[in-house]
Amino acid sequence: MARAASPTASSASASRCPASRTARSRRWSSSPSTAARPSGRTCASPPSAVGASPEGGARHAVALESRLLKEAPGMPNALSVSRMTGNRSTFPQWYQAINREADLSEVSPVRGCMIIKPWGYGVWEEMQRDLDRRIKDTGHVNAYFPLFIPLSFFAKEAEHVEGFAKEMAVVTHHRLKTVDGKLEVDPEARLEEPLIVRPTSETIIGDAFQRWIQSHRDLPLLINQWANVVRWEMRTRLFLRTSEFLWQEGHTAHATADDARAETMKMLEVYRAFSEETLAMPVIAGEKPENERFPGAVATYSIEAMMQDGKALQAGTSHYLGQNFARAQNIRFQSAAGELEYCHTTSWGVSTRLIGGVVMTHGDDDGLRLPPAIAPRQIVIVPMLRDKPEDAEVLAFGEALSKQLSATTTLGERTRALLDTRAQRSADKRWEWIRRGAPILVELGPRDAAAGQVTFMRRDALRNGDKIVSQAMPLAEFVARAPALLAEIQASLFAEAKARLDANIRTDIASFDALAEYFGAASEDDEEGEAFKGWVRAPWSRPTGAALETVEERLKSLKLTLRNIPLAQTGAGGSCLFTGAPAVEEVLIARAY
RNA sequence: CGGAGUGUGGCUCAGUCUGGUAGAGCACCGCGUUCGGGACGCGGGGGUCGCAGGUUCGAAUCCUGCCACUCCGACCA
Numbered sequence: 001m002a003r004a005a006s007p008t009a010s011s012a013s014a015s016r017c018p019a020s021r022t023a024r025s026r027r028w029s030s031s032p033s034t035a036a037r038p039s040g041r042t043c044a045s046p047p048s049a050v051g052a053s054p055e056g057g058a059r060h061a062v063a064l065e066s067r068l069l070k071e072a073p074g075m076p077n078a079l080s081v082s083r084m085t086g087n088r089s090t091f092p093q094w095y096q097a098i099n100r101e102a103d104l105s106e107v108s109p110v111r112g113c114m115i116i117k118p119w120g121y122g123v124w125e126e127m128q129r130d131l132d133r134r135i136k137d138t139g140h141v142n143a144y145f146p147l148f149i150p151l152s153f154f155a156k157e158a159e160h161v162e163g164f165a166k167e168m169a170v171v172t173h174h175r176l177k178t179v180d181g182k183l184e185v186d187p188e189a190r191l192e193e194p195l196i197v198r199p200t201s202e203t204i205i206g207d208a209f210q211r212w213i214q215s216h217r218d219l220p221l222l223i224n225q226w227a228n229v230v231r232w233e234m235r236t237r238l239f240l241r242t243s244e245f246l247w248q249e250g251h252t253a254h255a256t257a258d259d260a261r262a263e264t265m266k267m268l269e270v271y272r273a274f275s276e277e278t279l280a281m282p283v284i285a286g287e288k289p290e291n292e293r294f295p296g297a298v299a300t301y302s303i304e305a306m307m308q309d310g311k312a313l314q315a316g317t318s319h320y321l322g323q324n325f326a327r328a329q330n331i332r333f334q335s336a337a338g339e340l341e342y343c344h345t346t347s348w349g350v351s352t353r354l355i356g357g358v359v360m361t362h363g364d365d366d367g368l369r370l371p372p373a374i375a376p377r378q379i380v381i382v383p384m385l386r387d388k389p390e391d392a393e394v395l396a397f398g399e400a401l402s403k404q405l406s407a408t409t410t411l412g413e414r415t416r417a418l419l420d421t422r423a424q425r426s427a428d429k430r431w432e433w434i435r436r437g438a439p440i441l442v443e444l445g446p447r448d449a450a451a452g453q454v455t456f457m458r459r460d461a462l463r464n465g466d467k468i469v470s471q472a473m474p475l476a477e478f479v480a481r482a483p484a485l486l487a488e489i490q491a492s493l494f495a496e497a498k499a500r501l502d503a504n505i506r507t508d509i510a511s512f513d514a515l516a517e518y519f520g521a522a523s524e525d526d527e528e529g530e531a532f533k534g535w536v537r538a539p540w541s542r543p544t545g546a547a548l549e550t551v552e553e554r555l556k557s558l559k560l561t562l563r564n565i566p567l568a569q570t571g572a573g574g575s576c577l578f579t580g581a582p583a584v585e586e587v588l589i590a591r592a593y
Numbered sequence: 594c595g596g597a598g599u600g601u602g603g604c605u606c607a608g609u610c611u612g613g614u615a616g617a618g619c620a621c622c623g624c625g626u627u628c629g630g631g632a633c634g635c636g637g638g639g640g641u642c643g644c645a646g647g648u649u650c651g652a653a654u655c656c657u658g659c660c661a662c663u664c665c666g667a668c669c670a
Contacts, residue, residue: 445629
């Protein structure tokens with residue numbers, strides 16, 4: 001073992017020092033800024049001390065990947081956690097490590113598709129439950145439409161077709177046959193009309209709307225569907241972009257443009273509130289520039305969230321479709337005046353991508369941190385069992401605690417507590433729950449049982465420097481305070497992310513050159529570590545058509561995109577960053593997922 | 594689809610240059626000692642080295658083709 005700088009380290013301390021072990025560490029070992037960094041936690045030797053030692057510690061990958069990273073050098077707006085997660089060059093590895101170590105998801109044998117593991121799916125279920133409530137509270141009802149859409153349906157809206165045609169899964173046959181012991185597609189079983197696997201459901205739902213709507217009394221028609229969709233993506237990443245993903249898609253029809261526009265904005269606001277209140281993920285809501293519109297839409301709005309590497313994630317969209325789909329599909333109603341008119345429709349959706357957003361918003365060196373509102377288990381009790389008589393008391397105490405906690409109400413729901421009685425070692429279980437992001441972790445030992453007290457850790461504030469922070473209080477007090485404590489964790493995660501977002505949107509960039517300097521300089525760095533860059537909010541003249549395309553081209557050279565035009569405008573004047581013309585509003589510019 | 598890289602037990606990797614019949618740590622199983630900050634000892638189980646051909650007495654290693662994954666582009670929730 002090449003642990004040159006700490007010759008005294010015992011194997012025991014080495015085992016607690018996983019940072020010293022991956023081959024990755026060699027990548028940074030020559031970096032001057034790494035060597036000086038004090039080792040984290042119980043780790044005795046600096047990362048640079050380690051060479052080719054192949055010792056393992058795979059389960060610690062989240063911690064070890066990130067601990068080795070460079071500090072963001074001299075960045076005024078550097079994230080508080082940028083030394084681990086804010087480093088652009090290692091962020092993808094960190095992201096994948098969390099997916100693996102927090103048991104969220106894994107790539108499947110099917111190209112471009114993922115397996116959402118129970119813990120990750122549990123998070124999705126909590127999201128679904130909360131958002132479904134919000135969707136129903138705004139008057140919508142759930143329904144389900146077919147996975148397969150006849151090609152002819154899909155073909156009706158020209159822009160829509162153009163937007164999705166390149167990423168379509170198509171079903172052409174309905175039978176297999178065995179030839180020489182091998183299964184083959186039966187050429188005899190060709191479908192008369194190919195079916196596409198839905199990439200979105202405007203057309204199949206529009207077809208139903210066309211039949212369901214006759215009178216203005218049938219409007220508004222407010223439908224939502226929870227479903228999977230398929231878009232044949234070239235490049236996929238867990239949760240953020242996969243060929244198949246889960247989502248919710250709302251589809252509504254209205255009598256007037258005003259009503260439909262109001263619906264579009266209402267659902268955008270539902271998404272904003274859901275994202276900020278439930279996911280603790282601050283967002284900026286705004287309108288997409290015309291070239292970023294949903295295919296077939298008159299206007300598209302989005303909420304954009306800032307990830308810990310500074311990139312923007314489109315976290316939800318809401319579209320005003322005008323009468324485009326109504327005309328294409330003959331969705332008409334008879335008005336009070338007796339006239340036949342086309343409906344105005346909307347659609348809006350969020351997907352399992354949000355899970356990726358939560359990971360990249362709240363994750364840290366120790367793994368995932370889940371906002372209590374979406375944590376499948378909010379309080380996990382790990383009993384310290386030692387194969388001794390007092391184990392029974394510890395377990396009994398734990399069961400009582402779990403039961404009492406489950407009788408309380410947190411954030412409007414029954415508190416989700418778990419007594420983890422699995423046979424694994426307590427220490428392993430503790431770290432597993434830390435990596436998974438359980439908001440509160442209770443460690444229950446004989447001393448607690450005897451004293452009738454609860455010792456616990458908050459995942460949002462797990463460490464003070466290198467030390468794990470735990471606190472203790474009497475059972476009754478803990479049970480009484482747990483809901484408030486969880487609410488506090490929810491709030492603190494949001495506050496942390498909100499502060500990061502607010503601190504990293506620059507509004508002082510007044511020219512394209514300045515923009516290029518800010519973003520361009522970093523891209524010339526090698527992969528060793530690009531400094532954190534946030535977003536830029538800049539005045540612009542809202543160019544359209546070819547002029548807008550030119551803007552996009554120039555931004556592309558800097559790997560930048562227009563995210564949205566925030567609804568909340570400051571009214572600041574100035575001249576357009578791109579055209580020099582008088583600005584009419586501000587636009588958000590960022591690198592994006 | 595272009596550029597770069599990687600495929601070796603569950604995980605992270607060494608071994609490939611210089612062919613000789615597969616390793617480490619962690620994880621897993623058993624026993625014992627431990628146990629409030631990622632325990633220790635002893636003993637085990639698990640890999641046709643991404644796939645298919647080829648060269649060779651012999652291939653993880655050399656050659657050819659293919660596939661998959663990761664990162665960077667193009668495309669997108």
